[in-house]
Amino acid sequence: MNHIDANAIADIARGAAVLGAGGGGDPHLGALMAERAITDSGPVRTVGLPDLPEDAVVLPVAIMGAPTVIVEKPPAGGEFAQAVRAVQTAYGSTITHIACFEAGGLNSMMPLVCAAETNLPLIDGDGMGRAFPELQMVLATLDGISTTPMAMVDDKGNTVLLDTVDNAWAEQLARSATVEMGCGACIALYPMTGREARKALVPDTVSLAGRLGRLLRATRGDHRDPVEALITETDGVILFHGRVTDVRRRTKAGFARGQAEIQGTGPDTGASMTLHFQNEHLLATRDGAVVASVPDLICVLEADTGEPITTEAMRYGFRVTVIGLPCHPRWRSPAGLALVGPSYFGYEHEYVPLDRLNTASIA
Amino acid sequence: MNHIDANAIADIARGAAVLGAGGGGDPHLGALMAERAITDSGPVRTVGLPDLPEDAVVLPVAIMGAPTVIVEKPPAGGEFAQAVRAVQTAYGSTITHIACFEAGGLNSMMPLVCAAETNLPLIDGDGMGRAFPELQMVLATLDGISTTPMAMVDDKGNTVLLDTVDNAWAEQLARSATVEMGCGACIALYPMTGREARKALVPDTVSLAGRLGRLLRATRGDHRDPVEALITETDGVILFHGRVTDVRRRTKAGFARGQAEIQGTGPDTGASMTLHFQNEHLLATRDGAVVASVPDLICVLEADTGEPITTEAMRYGFRVTVIGLPCHPRWRSPAGLALVGPSYFGYEHEYVPLDRLNTASIA
Numbered sequence: 001m002n003h004i005d006a007n008a009i010a011d012i013a014r015g016a017a018v019l020g021a022g023g024g025g026d027p028h029l030g031a032l033m034a035e036r037a038i039t040d041s042g043p044v045r046t047v048g049l050p051d052l053p054e055d056a057v058v059l060p061v062a063i064m065g066a067p068t069v070i071v072e073k074p075p076a077g078g079e080f081a082q083a084v085r086a087v088q089t090a091y092g093s094t095i096t097h098i099a100c101f102e103a104g105g106l107n108s109m110m111p112l113v114c115a116a117e118t119n120l121p122l123i124d125g126d127g128m129g130r131a132f133p134e135l136q137m138v139l140a141t142l143d144g145i146s147t148t149p150m151a152m153v154d155d156k157g158n159t160v161l162l163d164t165v166d167n168a169w170a171e172q173l174a175r176s177a178t179v180e181m182g183c184g185a186c187i188a189l190y191p192m193t194g195r196e197a198r199k200a201l202v203p204d205t206v207s208l209a210g211r212l213g214r215l216l217r218a219t220r221g222d223h224r225d226p227v228e229a230l231i232t233e234t235d236g237v238i239l240f241h242g243r244v245t246d247v248r249r250r251t252k253a254g255f256a257r258g259q260a261e262i263q264g265t266g267p268d269t270g271a272s273m274t275l276h277f278q279n280e281h282l283l284a285t286r287d288g289a290v291v292a293s294v295p296d297l298i299c300v301l302e303a304d305t306g307e308p309i310t311t312e313a314m315r316y317g318f319r320v321t322v323i324g325l326p327c328h329p330r331w332r333s334p335a336g337l338a339l340v341g342p343s344y345f346g347y348e349h350e351y352v353p354l355d356r357l358n359t360a361s362i363a
Numbered sequence: 364m365n366h367i368d369a370n371a372i373a374d375i376a377r378g379a380a381v382l383g384a385g386g387g388g389d390p391h392l393g394a395l396m397a398e399r400a401i402t403d404s405g406p407v408r409t410v411g412l413p414d415l416p417e418d419a420v421v422l423p424v425a426i427m428g429a430p431t432v433i434v435e436k437p438p439a440g441g442e443f444a445q446a447v448r449a450v451q452t453a454y455g456s457t458i459t460h461i462a463c464f465e466a467g468g469l470n471s472m473m474p475l476v477c478a479a480e481t482n483l484p485l486i487d488g489d490g491m492g493r494a495f496p497e498l499q500m501v502l503a504t505l506d507g508i509s510t511t512p513m514a515m516v517d518d519k520g521n522t523v524l525l526d527t528v529d530n531a532w533a534e535q536l537a538r539s540a541t542v543e544m545g546c547g548a549c550i551a552l553y554p555m556t557g558r559e560a561r562k563a564l565v566p567d568t569v570s571l572a573g574r575l576g577r578l579l580r581a582t583r584g585d586h587r588d589p590v591e592a593l594i595t596e597t598d599g600v601i602l603f604h605g606r607v608t609d610v611r612r613r614t615k616a617g618f619a620r621g622q623a624e625i626q627g628t629g630p631d632t633g634a635s636m637t638l639h640f641q642n643e644h645l646l647a648t649r650d651g652a653v654v655a656s657v658p659d660l661i662c663v664l665e666a667d668t669g670e671p672i673t674t675e676a677m678r679y680g681f682r683v684t685v686i687g688l689p690c691h692p693r694w695r696s697p698a699g700l701a702l703v704g705p706s707y708f709g710y711e712h713e714y715v716p717l718d719r720l721n722t723a724s725i726a
Binding site: 086089090156157158159160161162163164165169172173176177179180181 | 528
């Protein structure tokens, strides 16, 4: 992969929505916006992390806010170019590459929109290897890279530029600005050198997303089970088969929080699963026992098609298969778990890697 | 006046607290901070608006937030210099002069702290000729001067730099950032040329504040009535004599809002006054009839000493004299009244100039 054209968009968006673990925004909206940007500006060049010059200046971008609101209020156009210019001025170096801040349906697409708007190449990778709800939750934080200078631009054209004493303050100030901006803002943050990016970005996640998206599309035409095909491709585990019986959600302080109840079907008949989410799925329990938690990925797929379902799209009656995917190994370090483990989100559960929690299902 | 030394501080703070119309923060805290800054860095040079070069670059500064909170959480030092640097970078011109954003006890002093920290001269004037609760409420807005680039710096060292599509958006985004910053932030905003400043700043308010402060101090030693002396000096009117019987206040969305009830004494025995405030006094009614409103100044003074009382310091039992002072004439224009008149604050009262509302008392 050395460029992304309009034809590649839908697969990447769908595959990234799997990696988004329920978050990262609506893939269909994202795909439409990226297709329009690429039709206007031409294909986006891509660069793998091993080919990135050490003196490159990399800028991850995303949309921040409650996904439920972003669906109704997409960017107007030009916001990302404005955000890149603002960070560039404050950082004092010319930005040479755009990156994905996180993997996710919408947030895999926004960097394409930004790359098209700025005519800069996009890195094949992202800041988390998944989606997480807060800004400090990137590997870059583990490397001591600052969130700021960070720019936020809204659909009116307002810019907020942050320069904070730590990454948690960037999250706090940006979250309240996002709420004022109507619960959605285009953001550019964590400017870093190529040398830093090689360590702080998760490699190859854009091409992985494309591969997963193509796989899901291909299984429609043959007799393979799409979920089984995904599991094989990703070292994942099937956590649960069932039907959604209840979804409670509230948009609070710029987040979509809530929980979903799933009644077991097929091999899981008689059991029930509860999913807790804050934009992304954070914790899954089966009959009260934790079977997966952050930082591992908990992904909800349509049982028949394997289509990823975001937390905001989940509805009563959906027939789903819940799978778990292992997170990037750096998230399993003590520092990684302090930043994004279950206790950060208020759960008493002590993190156990997905594969050890579910030895039975992969035996 | 061509410089301000530590000895001049207390008078300016006291006089500016009169002009603050109940807002603009605590004069005693402000005076302490300015005295310390001037003791450390030497006297602050002052420049009158007529002497300001047309190509000067003027930057008004202040503290933003709920005054009740600022009293408990003053700046740590260095915040203003940091804010000036941030605006300077974004504005693209070297700042040559500091100005008062508003007149007020604390906010007449913060520009002195800033001028001392940056070794820049201070302009004898301010953005309003009084204090108002929101950022867009300066004469500069009437001239089409942008609030932004605007910098906000908190006591931790976080910087928020705003670049907004209009001045109302600057207020909205800055207000929520102020709340996140602990309800108090050092701000620098409305960078403007010397040519713009000559029209957009109210002249001579720093020296006026010093004169009023000296007058109040001088009347302690002789037999003059301090309030009468102030009225004579300022074209003001006495609105009410009484005793505070109730103060209801709440800090909400970064503002101190509320109302105060005053029972008449002396010539006003049997009557009552209600004051409505949002950081500053906005509207005064006597037995239900409006006797003064924004944009004119409503000032509450201790009956015996003439000491100005801020809205946050007002307490049950205080013996007070309420006076009205005429606002700058530009505030009485249709555009001025749209920005800061009673209807903006939700009152149905149609503005009538103070002197016409109170013809009896000045006859």
